[in-house]
Amino acid sequence: MNAAYKPALHLYAVFTAIATFLLLVAGALVTSNEAGLAVPDWPLSYGSLFPPMVGGIFYEHGHRLVATFVGLLTVGLAVALLFVEPRRWVRRLGLVALAAVVAQGILGYLTVKFLLPPAVSVAHASLAQIFFCITVALAIFTGRWWQSEVPQVQDTGSPRLQTLALAAVAATFLQLVSGAAFRHNAFGIVPHLIGAAVVLLLIILAGRAMRIRFPDARLLRRSGAMLHALVGTQLLLGAAAWYSRVASRGMQQTPDSTIWLTVIHTVFGALVLAGTVVLALVAHRVVRHERDEKERGGELEFVGAPIGKGPGHLASSARLPLGSGKAQS
Amino acid sequence: MRFRLSFACMALACAVVLGGCGKKEKEDEGAAAPANAPAATPVDSASAGSVSGTVKFEGAAPKPARLKTEADPYCAKMHTSAPLTSEEAVVGAGGALANVVVYVKTGLENRTFETSKNAVELNQEGCEYKPHVIAVQTNQPVTIINSDDTTHNIHPTPANNPDWNKSQGPKAEKITQSFAREEIAIPVKCNIHGWMKSYIAVFKHPYFKVTGKDGTFDLQNLPAGDYTLGAWHEKYGKSEQKVTVGAKEAKKVDFVFKAS
Structure with missing residues (x-):
């Protein structure tokens, strides 16, 4: 510690x-x-x-x-x-x-x-x-x-997990913007539906990458599973909120069910975005790419705590040989 | 360099946001009443005709929904014996449909009309708008009254007229407003009491009526000519019919709405 x-x-x-x-x-x-x-x-x-x-x-x-x-x-x-x-x-x-x-x-x-x-x-x-x-x-x-100090894993695949995670962060954020635009009557529902498909695709790709490339990295597996659960629940909530909204259109008083479904869908969106951010940070913290290691001379040196210069800079290090996609400790 | 880029992005974001706000202000300015309105075209009452009729709802009359007013104890207390019910579809005896705005849609384009100076009242009483739907001419005064012992806010959300939002304390002074542009119909809501909704239809001419519980309407003193009559209902949408009115002729036109 x-x-x-x-x-x-x-x-x-x-x-x-x-x-x-x-x-x-x-x-x-x-x-x-x-x-x-x-x-x-x-x-x-x-x-x-x-x-x-x-x-x-x-x-x-x-x-x-x-x-x-x-x-x-x-x-x-x-x-x-x-x-x-x-x-x-x-x-x-x-x-x-x-x-x-x-x-x-x-x-x-x-x-x-x-x-x-x-x-x-x-x-x-x-x-x-x-x-x-x-x-x-x-x-x-x-x-x-x-x-x-945390165990490091090596990513030999392409695109990098970090790239996939960052793409998921960006897509989820844009999806939340399109959701807000729909909620505030700036856009229709179509951009939000397209965004949902893009986010789902990226989460599936990231999950698949984690499952295949890092079968023994428990933290990554858990992050991926959490994100899958969040996105799956969010899709169901989105469908329910949309149906409820359509069903209550024209009513003088919005039903409580519609109010709560839209609220839960909105804040669950925030949790999904936070989930992608967590995944991106975890990936940044524990995953090293083959190309990085070659540039650094073929040895891992990323096991310490990041102090002083930035989130990628580590104060202490332990030199480890390159692995083949398995967790190293 | 990075700082400059961040600064440029922030400046751009501010410009977009403030630009959007500025547009609203310009729209507000554009909605002012015309200073030099053309003189009204006279209507010869001796030769004018009329159109009257009934608006009906076809099918099983929808059951009014009970409105939950517990969010404000005052409103809840006002309706302890008789709960407040929705007015989005009020169907009377024989299928008569209330709160339908019937108006002349086309046929009066070459005429201008004097604006009525008689104020139309919109009262907030028992935590509901009375009446639920009103119709006025452009620039005709609308007087808003709060008869309740609770605060309301009046917030029309027009598409063609400027937005405004005013709060009115318990039994506070009347508020008088008008709308400069034709619009059918402007939703009005109270953001404090989410169930309180109303509509204001605005016309350039005086040929409009809002049906009561008997569903009837009567457009009097209409110059002879070919017209399209429109009927608007907040839930069931719009309908229109062609009608030719001869000199001194009293035409009958009925509208029928169905559940969509």
């Missing part, structure tokens, strides 16, 4: 990520209940910090309260990282999180000010996903596992 691991900081980062997930739930509830304009002023609600929490005001003001809490948590995290974190790139990521949460607040104001213009609403929803992924990444980077 590396001395840089700070349990309190890690717990704080994990708590921030969980609070951010709850913020996503609160935001999705605002959209599904069409409560985004239940409070016409900003940042106060009806000129007060505590307006009557009835109907749509409960969702909109509740969202603002949770957002304020997460904003304060993020300030605390960024400051804590500045003071106690030795890795410069992690400190910088903390500042990026802080910038993102400030930008998110400004976008929230613009949605109220300009009466939910689709471009701003979609930007607000998309930045929320990015911010959530940053908090998840910070929770991982401050964790014991990331800063410990």
